[in-house]
Amino acid sequence: MTLITDIRLRRILDSRGNPTVEADVVTESGGFGRAAAPSGASTGEYEAVERPPSEAIAAAREHAVPRLVGEVYAGNQRDVDAALHAADGTDDFSEIGANSAVAISMAAAKAGADVLGAPLFQHLGGTFRGNNFPIPLGNVVGGGEHAADATDIQEFLAAPVGAPSVEDAVFANAAVHAAVSDLLSERGVPCGKGDEGAWAPSIDDGDAFEIVDEAVSMVEDEVGFEIKFGLDVAGAELYDADSGTYEYSDQSRDTDEQIAYIADLVEEYDLVYVEDPLDEDDYDAFADLTDEVGDQTLICGDDLFVTNTDRLVEGIDRDAANSILIKPNQIGTLSDAFDAIELATENGYDSVVSHRSGETEDATIAHLAVATDAPYIKTGAVGGERTAKLNELIRIADDAT
């Protein structure tokens, strides 16, 4: 019944106005799934390869579609994803493109769920998944590769850790985003938004810490539950391999200074989450920082792990972190993303399911986070391509998908 009978691929727009790949998967009994690939700007060096969409589509039509249509059942996600790997034939999806692969993988999952008449999270997670919902990490101030002339640290993320429900958490993050805007206006700082909808003011990181800290406290008082905040430092983007230093607008820090700086920030602002505080090749420095503050906060590997189990195994062996960012397009299929989450969970690592800076209305990651009982999801605070996921989380919690 879930035999795949048709796959259509097309170029659509992403949130940056760039083309990306959308896939439709149709099954024998009329099941239908549609999904689109997101796209990063501060991409990790070891991510699966995103090809220009026209090339990725042509290659997938030639190599992947014939191996799937009439051959594979959409309900058998492992078979779908194995066929994508076989069609590609490389280690990094450089033949059909991770963008084609992930769009087809996610669309097939949706078609499989459609045939069953089940919501996607239930198809992926099964009926015996836990009852938890992920806490959304909401990007409220940002810079780095996501906005010109803004903060050095890429993302300041509100974390409503005490929210009694997904809905309360989502609205709290939007309220922090609004409070940041008020505080910036009070200071006479004009500003637009970065790629993920976070405010992108031309202020230094010290001012951003003050403003986010105050905004979080204001909203905490209003809503009556605990809200903390965290960071995506995107350390690899700051790191200069030639000099071995992290280059901030106002100063350079060597690796030991960077570790001390981040550890101080964790203390001073009681940060609950720190993503990519160090360069993507520096497992040792990650391990030193995790040793220092890993009992107080999540040290999360994004560019470090790129959702790749080989890199995660190395991180686990070296105690490099205590959590992993999960971006399905970094690795190319849902099965690979599931493997990374499973390995993380087995080893006491938390998984944080994440959007990309270039996004579409696709809400698959909301279902993935719920299906796998991920404790956190990072998917922005405002903006249509971000609220697509946040609102889907609210619907999932309301049993309305």
Ligand SMILES: C=C(OP(=O)(O)O)C(=O)O
């Ligand atoms: C979401 C992120 O940005 P991008 O998609 O640009 O890698 C990130 O670095 O976590």
Ligand SMILES: [Mg+2]
């Ligand atoms: Mg990141």
